[in-house]
Amino acid sequence: MLQHHGLLDLAFQALSDPTRRAMVERLSRGPASVSELAAPFPMSMSAVAQHLKILEASGLVASEKTGRVRTCRVDARALGAAERWINDRRLSVERSLDRLGVFLDETRDEEEFPK
Amino acid sequence: MTPADQPAVAHGTFRIERRYDASPARVFRAWSDPVAFRRWFAEAPGATIQEWTHDFRVGGQGGGLYRFGGPDVDPGFNDTRFLDIVEGRRIILSYVMGHERGGERRRDSASLATIELAPDGRGTRLFYTEEGAYFGDDGAAHIPLREEGCAEMLGNLARELEMNP
Numbered sequence: 001m002l003q004h005h006g007l008l009d010l011a012f013q014a015l016s017d018p019t020r021r022a023m024v025e026r027l028s029r030g031p032a033s034v035s036e037l038a039a040p041f042p043m044s045m046s047a048v049a050q051h052l053k054i055l056e057a058s059g060l061v062a063s064e065k066t067g068r069v070r071t072c073r074v075d076a077r078a079l080g081a082a083e084r085w086i087n088d089r090r091l092s093v094e095r096s097l098d099r100l101g102v103f104l105d106e107t108r109d110e111e112e113f114p115k
Numbered sequence: 116m117t118p119a120d121q122p123a124v125a126h127g128t129f130r131i132e133r134r135y136d137a138s139p140a141r142v143f144r145a146w147s148d149p150v151a152f153r154r155w156f157a158e159a160p161g162a163t164i165q166e167w168t169h170d171f172r173v174g175g176q177g178g179g180l181y182r183f184g185g186p187d188v189d190p191g192f193n194d195t196r197f198l199d200i201v202e203g204r205r206i207i208l209s210y211v212m213g214h215e216r217g218g219e220r221r222r223d224s225a226s227l228a229t230i231e232l233a234p235d236g237r238g239t240r241l242f243y244t245e246e247g248a249y250f251g252d253d254g255a256a257h258i259p260l261r262e263e264g265c266a267e268m269l270g271n272l273a274r275e276l277e278m279n280p
Contacts, residue, residue: 086127086249089224093243096156097133100145100241103155104137 014058019043020051024060024074031073034063124250131243139232139239143203146230147171157181165190173200178210189214198227206230224249 015021023037038048052072055061062075135142145151149169157167157179167179178193191214199207207229213222226247233240 086125086129086247089127089226089245089247089249090129090131093129093245094131095159097131097241097243099155099159100142101133101135103145103151104135104141107141107151108137109141 010058011060014054014060017051017054020055023051023055027061027072027074031071034070034072037072124248126246126248128244128246130245133241133243134235134238135241136238138237139203139234142232142239142241143206146206147200159183171197171200173197177208180215189216191215192220204232222250 015024019041022040026032026037026040034045034048034052037052038045041048052061052063056063059075061072063070063072065071145155149171152169152171153164153167157164161183163182165180165182167181169177171177175197177195177197180190180192182188182190191212193210193212195208195210197206197208199205207227209225209227211222211225213220213224215221224247226245229242229244231242231244233242
């Protein structure tokens with residue numbers, strides 16, 4: 001069974017950090033080796049590896065090792081269409097409930113809560 | 116996971132909480148009254164309602180046929196059945212959503228939605244819980260996003276988060 005919410009939670013958690021967002025942005029332009037990915041950041045390789053681990057656990061990034069080079073790429077499957085569908089439903093319900101709020105404001109009955 | 120490994124039906128649950136500055140009775144009426152319900156629920160901006168019913172009683176049916184966008188867009192349908200109603204407190208309904216193509220109805224999802232109302236000071240707290248099975252057969256529901264499209268979206272999301280920390 002797909003753990004939609006688990007995946008989304010992990011994805012948002014992973015993207016809550018600016019370094020990891022920058023990594024995802026870099027990878028969204030194309031695959032990169034770990035050292036290419038690490039280059040712009042003033043941090044140790046082990047710190048980079050830690051960020052990468054979180055991104056991989058979230059399913060946003062996948063990596064594979066060929067010889068001595070580990071190549072990272074954005075993993076589109078983490079945000080598969082099923083998740084997108086459920087998210088669309090949620091957004092649609094949220095919009096409806098917002099409209100309910102507008103409706104309730106517009107039809108306010110002054111006698112409802114006598115002062 | 117490859118597309119072949121994708122389950123035929125995906126399940127999801129979500130819960131939304133809202134607080135309204137209105138009594139539970141009035142929030143309930145917005146759900147129970149057909150005219151009120153149609154106004155805030157069905158007549159969303161950009162929607163053209165072709166048919167709509169709201170037989171608000173246990174076992175009654177609701178929903179209809181509507182279109183978002185121009186005539187080239189498939190009309191969507193919502194087929195609702197009210198399962199449980201407790202005046203001022205709770206509504207449980209099931210609904211199937213889908214689209215119409217070539218005069219044929221194609222179902223995309225089946226959901227159970229629970230709406231609970233609780234008084235909260237001078238207002239009402241509303242809890243909306245949906246449990247759904249999503250099985251759209253038009254390919255849209257199960258084919259993973261194209262990688263480049265997804266990458267673009269992730270890039271946008273990252274920028275959005277950057278701008279609004």
